Amino acid sequence: MPTRDAKNNILFIYHRLDGIGGIETRWIDEFKYLYKHNYQVYLLTNKSAFDPKVAVLFDRCHVLTVDITSVSLATDFIKLVDAIVDTIKTHDIHVLSIHMLDLFACAAVMAAQICRIPVISTTHGPLDVYREPFNRLFIQHLAGQSFGLSIYVSKILKSVMSPQTSMTAIVPNLINLETYTHKDTAKQPAWLLISRISAEKFASILRFVQAASDCDIPAIDIAGGGDASELRKHIQALNVTTQVNFLGEIKNIAEIIPRYLGVAGMGRVAIEGLACQKPVCIISPEGQLIGLVTTHNFERLKDYNFTGKGVVAIDNQTLAEQLKQHTPAHTQRIYQ
Numbered sequence: 001m002p003t004r005d006a007k008n009n010i011l012f013i014y015h016r017l018d019g020i021g022g023i024e025t026r027w028i029d030e031f032k033y034l035y036k037h038n039y040q041v042y043l044l045t046n047k048s049a050f051d052p053k054v055a056v057l058f059d060r061c062h063v064l065t066v067d068i069t070s071v072s073l074a075t076d077f078i079k080l081v082d083a084i085v086d087t088i089k090t091h092d093i094h095v096l097s098i099h100m101l102d103l104f105a106c107a108a109v110m111a112a113q114i115c116r117i118p119v120i121s122t123t124h125g126p127l128d129v130y131r132e133p134f135n136r137l138f139i140q141h142l143a144g145q146s147f148g149l150s151i152y153v154s155k156i157l158k159s160v161m162s163p164q165t166s167m168t169a170i171v172p173n174l175i176n177l178e179t180y181t182h183k184d185t186a187k188q189p190a191w192l193l194i195s196r197i198s199a200e201k202f203a204s205i206l207r208f209v210q211a212a213s214d215c216d217i218p219a220i221d222i223a224g225g226g227d228a229s230e231l232r233k234h235i236q237a238l239n240v241t242t243q244v245n246f247l248g249e250i251k252n253i254a255e256i257i258p259r260y261l262g263v264a265g266m267g268r269v270a271i272e273g274l275a276c277q278k279p280v281c282i283i284s285p286e287g288q289l290i291g292l293v294t295t296h297n298f299e300r301l302k303d304y305n306f307t308g309k310g311v312v313a314i315d316n317q318t319l320a321e322q323l324k325q326h327t328p329a330h331t332q333r334i335y336q
Contacts, residue, residue: 009042040062046068124267181275190220193222197226224249262278265280269306291319
């Protein structure tokens with residue numbers, strides 16, 4: 001495949017591309033930026049965790065897949081290293097970018113060492129570290145000295161990960177304020193919860209559903225890809241009065257946010273909701289209810305990439321009081 005400039009060929013490595021979450025949403029903007037600056041972008045992912053419908057969203061990227069059953073098996077790990085080496089050579093890759101400290105990324109680092117190209121590592125949030133802390137920190141220790149550049153989305157993450165490379169950068173989540181903006185539209189009596197539908201997200205989703213019922217929120221629409229069948233069972237078991245609807249994957253979330261009374265989620269979702277001047281409720285990855293973003297907790301939440309880390313959780317009654325006291329002016333002050 002012809003490239004725009006062989007010196008600017010960059011390969012992103014990630015173990016899945018089967019839904020849109022914070023990492024994937026960030027990539028959409030990053031890939032456009034890189035393309036604009038004459039980079040040819042490639043993305044290699046696992047065929048078993050790949051959805052072509054999601055890949056369509058990356059119109060400035062060539063998506064490649066490798067068929068790996070289990071990267072934890074030695075034979076598959078070696079197969080993955082070989083596949084990445086072949087990809088680097090075939091497409092004349094000059095920079096490799098990893099986005100999760102897992103075995104998939106470890107194989108990528110080994111391939112980069114074989115091909116003698118630099119590696120950029122990006123840590124996107126506390127969940128990257130705390131989901132499997134031993135694995136993440138072990139791979140950081142194992143591969144960290146091979147990183148040419150370590151990028152963190154917040155300064156707290158940088159302090160947690162203790163970078164082993166001298167070149168580091170903090171690049172927070174950014175959004176296009178021409179896309180995410182306040183609009184005076186007819187609002188439906190519902191909140192929008194934005195989250196990928198996967199097992200590790202269940203705790204946060206269920207916590208907000210439970211809180212919404214106690215706060216007399218009549219309905220929640222959940223926007224996010226993934227199989228919702230198991231989650232539906234958990235929601236039914238809560239026996240809540242709030243109606244929960246699943247919208248599936250939404251390609252342009254900025255278009256529907258203005259229709260809702262508020263937005264719930266974490267990370268980049270908070271920035272998107274605030275940019276649209278909506279009340280935003282943070283639920284931590286562990287399922288703790290953090291409550292509304294306010295002028296009092298904004299800076300603290302921002303330092304932790306709006307994941308709720310570093311902030312004390314609240315109960316349902318406190319959230320109900322926050323909602324009663326909240327006015328559009330409160331959100332506008334945060335936005336300003």
